[in-house]
Amino acid sequence: MTKNTIKNESEHSGELRHFQAATRPTIVLLTANFLFNHSFQLLQGVIDAAKQQQFNLFYFRCGALQSPHESEAQGNILYQLAHSPQIDGLIIASSLLGQYVEKDEVERFSRQYCSRPIVSVGEELSCATSNVILDNYTGIYRLVEHLIVEHEHRGIAFIKGPAWHIEAQIRYQAYCDALKAYGLPLNSKLIFSGTFRREDGKKAVATFFEQRQYGLDAIVAANDQMAFGAIEELSKRGIHIPAQLAVTGFDNDHLSKASSPSLTTAYQPTYKMGVKAVETLASILRGENVAQQITFSTPLMLRESCGCVRSSMPNNIAIPELPTNQANATLSARKAPILKALAEWVNGHGLHFELLWAEQFWDALMQELAQHTPNVFLMKFHDILRQLSLTEDYFIIGHEFLAVFRNWVFPFFDAEQRGYAEALWQQAHAELGKTFQRMVMMENARMAQYFHAFHNLSAALLTTFDLEKMLGMLGEDLPQIGVESAYFLVYDEPRVFGEPQPEWSTLIFAFHDGKRLPIESERQRVCAAELFKDSFLLSEKPSSIMTLSLYFQQTELGIAFLEIRTMMQGFYDFLNKLLSNAAYGIWLTKRLQKSTSIENHI
Structure with missing residues (x-):
């Protein structure tokens, strides 16, 4: 050229x-x-x-x-x-x-x-020259450990990835090591070899039940797709998750939050x-x-499919401690450590949240509480939601943020402030729900437009030479x-x-x-x-x-x-x-x- x-x-x-x-x-x-x-x-x-x-x-x-x-x-x-x-x-x-x-x-x-x-x-x-890799081992090990220690499961099956795939091998080894560490036997009848496809999860469940594995009470899948397949097949068989059988995956696929039940998994931060x-x-x-x-690292995303409640429930989160010489500090003095801990907590759970948003949220809340200026707080929250809507997990982040913020800040309000803040929180949750509905409608409309354009172009190309x-x-x-x-x-x-x-x-x-x-x-x-x-x-x-x-x-x-x-x-x-x-x-x-x-x- x-x-x-x-x-x-x-x-x-x-x-x-x-x-x-x-x-x-x-x-x-x-x-x-x-x-x-x-x-x-x-x-x-x-x-x-x-x-x-x-x-x-x-x-x-x-x-x-x-x-x-x-x-x-x-x-x-x-x-x-x-x-x-x-x-x-x-x-x-x-x-x-x-x-x-x-x-x-x-x-x-x-x-x-x-x-x-x-x-x-x-x-x-x-x-x-350089390798960016995932800690596959720790994610699976901690999932199996969680099922054993927190939920007292003993009959834990594993759906493997391809035998030749190095990451699949590491995840399987972690499963074996976790069982051994807690004195549980490795049962070959509770192991199914898959290829990371959704259909493998369905086949695994069918195989486990055909072999009449009565001791089975949990399934760990080497990725989320196989876990989704397992959940689908279990639901068809009338098995309630997690009451009768727990299921976990690995990836933190975007559907893992929206599935029913929501899927406990290990977070793979591929972005x-x-x-x-x-x-x-x-x-x-x-x-x-x-x-x-x-x-x-591959932190755990604990959700409903293993029997856990949402990790953002107020009684599960400790308020950040201040140094001893600041123990009697005012609420404004607690702003920096609370906001820093909040951002670290949200980002550490596989979500993305800017510290600046938390600061703006805090300032708007304090201004309305002090001056009772109508709509200052909600307008700022709506602005933050618009920025969050550009991220994949905006609804999850909004929910987590409101729950954690409430737990860490409300204890320092007096009775009058707490009553006013509770009313604001109800309005914020309502605004979050409305924003979510609007975004879903917009996304559905956009996808419908794309499908319509694909169909029209495909049909038109077939009619001319x-x-x-x-x-x-x-x-x-x-x-x-x-x-x-x-x-x-x-x-x-x-x-x-x-x-x-x-x-x-x-x-x-x-x-x-x-x-x-x-x-x-x-x-x-x-x-x-x-x-x-x-x-x-x-x-x-x-x-x-x-x-x-x-x-x-x-x-x-x-x-x-x-x-x-x-x-x-x-x-x-x-x-x-x-x-x-x-x-x-x-x-x-x-x-x-x-x-x-x-x-x-x-």
């Missing part, structure tokens, strides 16, 4: 532009599917941190290594793009890529990129791990020394499904799945900032080795670009590069299939046009 310097924005309005990648580092995230919440959270953490570091980020929607699922494996041709010399560093989600292979295979795969800095997330790789991976890679690129291993009309439809409808920029490249000749990626392809569609861009003839041909160099894919600001393999059955058709405005878990598969179908239609159309041209010539 021809090198082009960056020109003034007005000179390029509505044109396909090339920007020099050398203006900022370009990094790549290699990860498997985004269906599971922890993989989606990892992706979000990497995207947010890459923007903060002013990096260009390409994240490849690939499949796990040697995946038996064709829809995943078809994307693995994209791994070849990561060999580009223009890539400055890689983040490899090793535990996600290694779902179906042993650690040695993940090592072998990762070693091909060792000429650049590598940060591994999940598994510790010898070829990685924070993604952020840390990018920050570590940034340090490496600056020539700084970094730790070979960075470990994240006119190439220009197809591309025009894509230009009109892509913004409706959250796509800000899109570039489609098709191979000159489609390749059979498993063959090497073609060196050259043709750019047939360019879309940026809501506009379809004209493609000059000399820029239609694209070399795979220079995609990340002086590229039309990049812009004057940091870019986060999803890369998709376009295919139909066993035929590899091309590549799509997309910048997506709104991250929505679960839509990537829909989008990949939609664009693959469009690419197949385009390929058929070009093939038909070529055939017609030959016939006319004859």
Whole structure:
């Protein structure tokens, strides 16, 4: 591709532009599917941190290594793009890529990129400059210990992950060690081997009951998905959870809070791990020394499925103690230690809350109590809720915050203040409920809009074989499904799945900032080795670009590069299939046009 310097924005309005990648580092995230919440959270953490570091980020929607699922494996041709010399560093989600292979295979795969800095997330790789890993052992050990000590369970079953998966092995070892530490026997009939899929949880429960394991009183699953499957199957069989049987998981999936009963689990902070991976890679690129291993803890999220009440109940939380010389301090003097402890407690339970919000909340409450100024407190609380609504757990955080704040602050009010504050608290809970309902309605409406747009575009693409009309439809409808920029490249000749990626392809569609861009003839041909160099894919600001393999059955058709405005878990598969179908239609159309041209010539 021809090198082009960056020109003034007005000179390029509505044109396909090339920007020099050398203006900022370009990094790549290699990860498997985004269906599971922890993989989606990892992706979000990497995207947010890459923007903060002013990096260009390409994240490849690939499949796990040697995946038996064709829809995943078809994307693995994209791994070849990561060999580009223009890539400055890689983040490899090793535990996600290694779902179906042993650690040695993940090592072998990762070693091909060792000429650049590598940060591994999940598994510790010898070829990685730094490894961001999870304390899998402690999370499972403490879950089993909790069931034994706090709930007096003795017949504890375990649903394992894949035997070859290193994190699954560690979690199983923790289960075995916890039983041994408390003098409980290891019963092979209470162990089921799964693959981290929801269906495995259902099969495990069916197996346990078919073997008539009468002593079974708790199930520990190696991840939340298998725990959800177990709960579903137990419910079908009329088994009450937790009265008759306790269930725990591992991940703290977003559904674990909303399931019925809510799921006790160990928190896997994959968003924070993604952020840390990018920050570590940034340090490496600056020539700084970094730790070979960075470990994240896995605190317990104690909920209903094991028999625990919510951890935020007032009688479960001790008020932060002040130094002896401040024991008789006024309420205002207690502000700093209480707010600090509050923020640490909420964040320590896998939630995110800014200390500034707590300070604003405190000041508004004290102002209204002192002056009886109507609505000051509720207006500030509503403002905080709007900021919280940008986070995944806003309802949970709001509930936890109100409960803990009440427990720590109300004891220092006099009778009049306490009565007034109780009335404010009831209003705050009502406001929290209304905000939650509004957010649910907005989210449902947004998802309905996306599904409607997907359906309309898919149906429209099936009704035409006119190439220009197809591309025009894509230009009109892509913004409706959250796509800000899109570039489609098709191979000159489609390749059979498993063959090497073609060196050259043709750019047939360019879309940026809501506009379809004209493609000059000399820029239609694209070399795979220079995609990340002086590229039309990049812009004057940091870019986060999803890369998709376009295919139909066993035929590899091309590549799509997309910048997506709104991250929505679960839509990537829909989008990949939609664009693959469009690419197949385009390929058929070009093939038909070529055939017609030959016939006319004859």
